[in-house]
Amino acid sequence: MREEQILRSVAPFYEEIERLGYDVRASTDFDEIQRLVAKTGRAKQTPMMSIPRNDFTSQRAFWLFLYKDGEVVGGIAAKYDQLGEESFSSYMRRTSREQYGRDTDPIERIAKPVEDLIGGNVVYIGELEFHPDHRGRLILLEAVGKVMQGLAAVKWSDFDWMYAIIPEEHLKFDHIYGFTLTVPDAFTWTAPEPPGRLNTHALLAVEGRHLEHLMVSAAARLRRNRSRADARKRA
Numbered sequence: 001m002r003e004e005q006i007l008r009s010v011a012p013f014y015e016e017i018e019r020l021g022y023d024v025r026a027s028t029d030f031d032e033i034q035r036l037v038a039k040t041g042r043a044k045q046t047p048m049m050s051i052p053r054n055d056f057t058s059q060r061a062f063w064l065f066l067y068k069d070g071e072v073v074g075g076i077a078a079k080y081d082q083l084g085e086e087s088f089s090s091y092m093r094r095t096s097r098e099q100y101g102r103d104t105d106p107i108e109r110i111a112k113p114v115e116d117l118i119g120g121n122v123v124y125i126g127e128l129e130f131h132p133d134h135r136g137r138l139i140l141l142e143a144v145g146k147v148m149q150g151l152a153a154v155k156w157s158d159f160d161w162m163y164a165i166i167p168e169e170h171l172k173f174d175h176i177y178g179f180t181l182t183v184p185d186a187f188t189w190t191a192p193e194p195p196g197r198l199n200t201h202a203l204l205a206v207e208g209r210h211l212e213h214l215m216v217s218a219a220a221r222l223r224r225n226r227s228r229a230d231a232r233k234r235a
Contacts, residue, residue, distance in 0.1 A: 006150050006215050009212075022140065026063065036065055046196050080155075080156045093105050100194040114203055125164045163206075181203075
């Protein structure tokens with residue numbers, strides 16, 4: 001089954017996180033989450049994932065926190081939306097209007113690949129933040145991201161698409177984020193751009209039926225790299 005394979009593929013990334021001296025823990029305690037988010041270095045939550053703004057339940061959202069010596073040093077969040085017959089474009093326009101306090105549609109244009117492809121049951125991955133003292137390790141970034149993707153895929157096994165929205169400058173890391181679709185300039189906002197959103201933001205996405213391949217492949221690559229590193233140490 002897809003979920004079983006994904007769970008197995010997550011194990012090496014848990015091991016890598018521990019090898020680097022860290023730990024990860026998931027939480028659906030939203031009071032706790034609000035306290036812990038501030039420790040990751042994030043100044044505030046985006047409206048899309050703001051706990052006071054959203055009626056989240058443990059079935060709709062969770063956070064994964066990165067710990068070092070018992071202290072929170074990073075975090076990432078996921079939420080699940082069943083769009084039903086509503087298009088993703090309609091959902092983004094409708095919810096963004098409320099999130100950013102606009103009287104009219106705040107989105108001028110949504111890129112055609114996003115409009116044509118994304119829909120159904122969708123999982124959003126966002127709020128990625130590492131404390132400044134713990135940034136710069138791409139393998140740690142990838143490991144935390146893969147654990148989050150794996151947990152979300154198993155929790156919401158009927159998802160159709162998983163997506164993230166990232167700054168243009170982060171596109172150089174798209175090979176470790178674990179998505180198959182990259183859409184630059186995904187949203188054009190009616191001026192002024194709302195806080196935390198830019199016209200240059202890209203959307204990354206992967207279809208549910210393809211995530212297993214990416215996860216299994218990434219786990220195999222991690223194992224190969226670890227074997228080579230261990231061999232070099234023994235040489």
